[in-house]
Each structure stands twice: as C-alpha cells, then as structure tokens.
Amino acid sequence: QRSALQGGARKISLEDLYSQLKEGDVPQLNLLLKSDVQGSGEALAAALEKMTTSEVGINMVHRGVGRIAESDVMLASVSNAVIIGFNVRPDPNAKKIAEAEGVQIRLYDIIYDAIDDVKAALEGLLKPTIRQNVLGQAEIRQIIKVPKAGKIAGSYVLEGVVRRNARARVIRGGIVLWDGSLANLRRFKDEAKEVAAGYECGISLSNYQDFVEGDIIEAYEIIEEKRHLD
Numbered sequence: 460q461r462s463a464l465q466g467g468a469r470k471i472s473l474e475d476l477y478s479q480l481k482e483g484d485v486p487q488l489n490l491l492l493k494s495d496v497q498g499s500g501e502a503l504a505a506a507l508e509k510m511t512t513s514e515v516g517i518n519m520v521h522r523g524v525g526r527i528a529e530s531d532v533m534l535a536s537v538s539n540a541v542i543i544g545f546n547v548r549p550d551p552n553a554k555k556i557a558e559a560e561g562v563q564i565r566l567y568d569i570i571y572d573a574i575d576d577v578k579a580a581l582e583g584l585l586k587p588t589i590r591q592n593v594l595g596q597a598e599i600r601q602i603i604k605v606p607k608a609g610k611i612a613g614s615y616v617l618e619g620v621v622r623r624n625a626r627a628r629v630i631r632g633g634i635v636l637w638d639g640s641l642a643n644l645r646r647f648k649d650e651a652k653e654v655a656a657g658y659e660c661g662i663s664l665s666n667y668q669d670f671v672e673g674d675i676i677e678a679y680e681i682i683e684e685k686r687h688l689d
Contacts, residue, residue, distance in 0.1 A: 487515070491521045492522045493524070514586065529553045536560040542557070544567065547566075582685065586686070588686055591626075595618055595622075595655075597614035598617055611661045612670055612674075621662065621678045623653065626680060643662070644663075662676055
C-alpha cells in the first residue's frame with residue numbers, strides 16, 4: 460500500500476524540474492533510497508537508474524538500509540531530493556523534520572509501484588511531441604468592409620471545418636503570407652463556433668487585414684502529445 464506524500468512546502472517538485480527543462484537544462488530527479496535489505500535496494504536503484512536518458516535523469520544521492528532517519532531527511536533537504544522508502548518507514552522525528560523542511564517521502568511495499576511512479580514523473584518532464592493538425596481551408600471570395608471593425612473575409616469553406624479561435628494561415632499562390640489566429644467567425648449575422656465544408660462564412664483574423672479575394676485561409680490546431688520512456 461502506497462503512502463500519501465509527506466510534507467508541506469516542497470524543496471523540489473515536478474513543476475520546478477519542468478521549469479528547468481523549459482530553460483534548456485537537463486533536469487535530474489534527485490532520489491534518496493532506503494530499503495529493508497541491501498538486495499532489494501540494489502535492485503530498485505538499478506531499475507531506476509536505467510531510466511536516465513539524454514533529456515531526463517535519475518541522480519541517486521544516497522542508498523541505504525534501515526528505517527528513514529533524521530539524517531536521511533536532512534541530506535534529502537540539502538540535496539533537493541525525494542526520499543523513496545521500500546519496505547521501511549520513517550521514525551517519528553524524521554517525519555516531523557520532513558514536514559518542516561518540505562521533503563517528500565514516498566513509501567512503497569511493491570517494487571513495481573515505485574518504478575512506475577518514478578517513470579511517470581520522468582515522463583512528465585519530457586518535452587512533448589508537437590504536431591500541427593489542419594482543420595480545414597476556406598477561400599476568400601469577397602472582402603467586406605465593416606465600419607470600425609475593418610475588413611472581414613467573406614469566405615467559402617472548401618474542406619474540413621473552420622473553427623473560431625483556431626490557429627490560421629493566409630496562403631496565396633501556395634505561399635504562406637501570415638500565420639496567427641482566427642479572431643471571429645460568423646454565419647450571416649450570427650457568431651459561429653465552426654463552419655463546415657460547403658458553407659459560407661465571414662472570417663476575422665487577429666491583427667491582419669491584408670488578404671485579397673482568392674486567398675486561402677487554412678485553419679489548424681497545435682497538438683501536444685505526451686511522450687513515454689522506452
């Protein structure tokens with residue numbers, strides 16, 4: 460049975476590590492491992508250290524046998540480490556100090572639970588795969604000038620759907636002239652969330668009005684896909 464996380468304000472968190480990753484550093488999850496016997500500790504440490512990649516890593520600051528003591532908590536505090544306890548528990552004073560220092564203690568009785576949790580934490584630090592998904596294309600067939608609002612692209616949706624607040628490109632002769640976001644979408648006088656192929660609509664683009672009749676507005680979305688460790 461896994462424990463709840465111990466402690467209040469944390470010395471280290473996944474959010475901290477994610478910020479380091481965005482800044483270009485390779486984040487390391489610092490761990491302090493205590494186990495009931497040396498064999499189980501060595502097996503768990505070996506499994507965890509194998510997860511290190513060129514993008515994320517495990518740094519085992521200490522590995523020992525026996526209950527989680529005050530000295531373990533203090534070392535974890537200065538090392539910004541999470542304590543992993545396998546078939547062991549913290550003594551009362553260690554638990555109090557962990558709460559005061561904001562040190563996380565995770566307790567496990569099943570080795571695969573510990574491995575799965577650490578793997579999930581590291582996967583959360585991997586940069587997601589970014590891909591673009593084209594939603595649809597519309598051809599501008601009329602330029603509509605609206606007082607105070609500027610130009611609206613009277614368009615016919617050729618394929619897919621055009622969706623309000625989607626990303627958008629203006630394409631002329633196969634060349635992308637502008638890339639931004641779709642500000643507003645209308646069907647006649649009514650606002651619309653999306654317009655499907657075969658229908659006319661009015662499209663407003665964010666901070667761009669240099670479109671002409673015949674231009675193609677391509678609506679798309681950016682999708683982030685979570686990556687997994689092999």
